[in-house]
Amino acid sequence: MSFFITTPIYYPNGEPHLGHLYTTVCADVVARYHRLCGQQVHFLTGTDEHGIKMVKTAAELKTTPAELATLNANVFRNFFAEFGISNDDFIRTSQERHKSRVQEIVRKLEASGDIYLGAYEGWYDEGQEEFITETEAKDADFKSRISGRPLVRYKEPTYFLKLTKYVDSVYRAIESDQLQVRPASRRNEILSKLKGWDQDLSISRASLSWGIPMPNDPAHVLYVWIDALSNYITAIGYPNHPEEGYDRFWPAHVHLIGKEILWFHAFYWPVMLIALGLPLPKTLFAHGWWTSNGAKMSKSMGNFIGLERLRDVVERFGQDALRFYMLRASPFGNDLDWSDTDFNASYGELGNVLGNLLNRSLNMLQKYREGVIPAAGEAGPEDEALERAIADFPSQLAAAYETLELQRAAQLPLELARAANTYIDQTKPFSLAKDPSKTARLDQVLGLMLRATQVALAGAIPVLPGKAPAGLLQLGIDAKGLTLNQLLAPLSPGHRVGQASVLFPRIEVA
Numbered sequence: 008m009s010f011f012i013t014t015p016i017y018y019p020n021g022e023p024h025l026g027h028l029y030t031t032v033c034a035d036v037v038a039r040y041h042r043l044c045g046q047q048v049h050f051l052t053g054t055d056e057h058g059i060k061m062v063k064t065a066a067e068l069k070t071t072p073a074e075l076a077t078l079n080a081n082v083f084r085n086f087f088a089e090f091g092i093s094n095d096d097f098i099r100t101s102q103e104r105h106k107s108r109v110q111e112i113v114r115k116l117e118a119s120g121d122i123y124l125g126a127y128e129g130w131y132d133e134g135q136e137e138f139i140t141e142t143e144a145k146d147a148d149f150k151s152r153i154s155g156r157p158l159v160r161y162k163e164p165t166y167f168l169k170l171t172k173y174v175d176s177v178y179r180a181i182e183s184d185q186l187q188v189r190p191a192s193r194r195n196e197i198l199s200k201l202k203g204w205d206q207d208l209s210i211s212r213a214s215l216s217w218g219i220p221m222p223n224d225p226a227h228v229l230y231v232w233i234d235a236l237s238n239y240i241t242a243i244g245y246p247n248h249p250e251e252g253y254d255r256f257w258p259a260h261v262h263l264i265g266k267e268i269l270w271f272h273a274f275y276w277p278v279m280l281i282a283l284g285l286p287l288p289k290t291l292f293a294h295g296w297w298t299s300n301g302a303k304m305s306k307s308m309g310n311f312i313g314l315e316r317l318r319d320v321v322e323r324f325g326q327d328a329l330r331f332y333m334l335r336a337s338p339f340g341n342d343l344d345w346s347d348t349d350f351n352a353s354y355g356e357l358g359n360v361l362g363n364l365l366n367r368s369l370n371m372l373q374k375y376r377e378g379v380i381p382a383a384g385e386a387g388p389e390d391e392a393l394e395r396a397i398a399d400f401p402s403q404l405a406a407a408y409e410t411l412e413l414q415r416a417a418q419l420p421l422e423l424a425r426a427a428n429t430y431i432d433q434t435k436p437f438s439l440a441k442d443p444s445k446t447a448r449l450d451q452v453l454g455l456m457l458r459a460t461q462v463a464l465a466g467a468i469p470v471l472p473g474k475a476p477a478g479l480l481q482l483g484i485d486a487k488g489l490t491l492n493q494l495l496a497p498l499s500p501g502h503r504v505g506q507a508s509v510l511f512p513r514i515e516v517a
């Protein structure tokens with residue numbers, strides 16, 4: 008079984024920040040879950056380097072777009088590596104492999120009669136690289152609804168892609184869930200925008216030279232979104248080198264994106280794919296936007312969560328704490344707000360619930376059974392609830408990942424750990440240990456609490472790829488190379504655990 012997941016490719020016109028890291032971490036968590044299940048996973052990210060936005064930023068910075076792109080593409084790539092992202096590939100749209108394949112794609116679209124020459128007059132949002140209809144422009148007071156900057160009027164000869172020829176097919180694909188657009192509220196927005204859509208898409212610029220030349224007319228460069236969307240297939244070798252991954256990985260299972268770029272993915276991209284005769288991706292998931300302390304992140308407001316701030320957080324709390332916080336902050340798909348108070352609470356939860364359980368269970372097993380898992384003992388009335396929670400856990404986790412309920416996926420192991428802590432409070436192993444007639448009951452309680460700890464830690468690996476395996480190692484389980492099923496297999500009586508060491512040390516909050 009193979010699994011292909013992508014992030015948007017990011018504009019390297021500046022340094023990465025919380026928003027970029029968020030999408031990438033979410034994709035990373037999903038990728039790690041599927042790898043843990045033994046699937047063959049391909050996880051793609053990268054940078055989107057062409058377009059007017061790059062040209063303008065480069066001019067402001069008195070450099071060239073190519074130099075700016077290289078500088079920041081390296082910053083993005085290193086940043087993701089530094090934050091433990093497990094991407095399998097990093098595509099830059101300035102790479103030869105991408106440019107030549109995009110030209111092939113455009114040739115195919117020309118050959119199928121889906122591109123024609125015309126003239127465009129209308130509004131453009133240069134920050135978003137987005138054409139805006141007359142009505143939308145008027146409604147937004149001729150300003151970008153993302154950046155607030157004035158829209159620009161374009162009037163020029165251009166090649167068009169026949170969106171109108173495919174609008175019904177795309178509508179049907181989304182309505183029937185052949186192409187799942189999630190969350191459902193966003194799917195409905197897309198469907199209503201598609202209804203009655205009657206414009207084709209301008210896909211070339213004659214006034215721009217930074218981009219991929221139109222193969223039939225090199226005086227034009229291709230519209231940056233056509234170039235960018237293609238990355239999802241050029242990176243895996245389409246059209247001429249399907250053995251590079253296309254054969255195994257297309258169609259993608261998930262394109263993970265921010266909500267502001269859903270339209271491109273839910274309309275232009277399916278049109279391109281249908282016109283090329285290719286299958287559609289299975290799911291587009293549009294997540295929400297981060298604000299910081301209730302406001303849009305901005306450097307001048309002092310609430311910007313950029314590279315330095317993220318580094319500082321990781322230095323103090325560790326990567327896993329940041330990942331857990333990001334996932335826990337909102338139901339996946341909703342907007343999110345960064346607050347230090349929430350961050351501290353979220354870190355506290357890791358320590359008080361998961362860390363504490365691991366510590367308690369290891370210490371008790373060491374103290375009462377010399378660190379050796381006992382055979383099952385005497386069942387008691389408290390067991391049933393925890394046994395059921397353990398038994399239900401793998402399928403609940405699988406369902407959360409299947410539907411991309413990532414907040415739930417992060418919380419499920421904590422819920423199980425909480426249930427196990429409650430079980431310890433109820434069964435009071437420290438009292439049982441004092442009563443020689445309760446030896447068999449103590450065996451049972453120790454065994455079950457260790458088992459819950461094992462299952463919770465195994466299920467937490469995708470979200471806590473550093474801390475969860477470290478916890479398992481304390482249990483005497485080396486997680487390296489093992490699948491989730493193997494990690495969930497009950498430990499045999501006689502298995503010896505290691506010593507407890509604190510997973511999430513208390514951190515003084517300034």
Ligand code: MSP
Binds near residue numbers: 014264
């Ligand atoms: N280059 C295009 C995408 C092309 S995909 C074929 C682009 N790039 S971007 O650099 O602007 O990155 C956009 C993505 O970054 C968003 O879709 C989202 O995933 C993430 N975020 C950027 N700022 C964000 C927040 N404040 N909050 C959450 N995520 C946001 O658009």
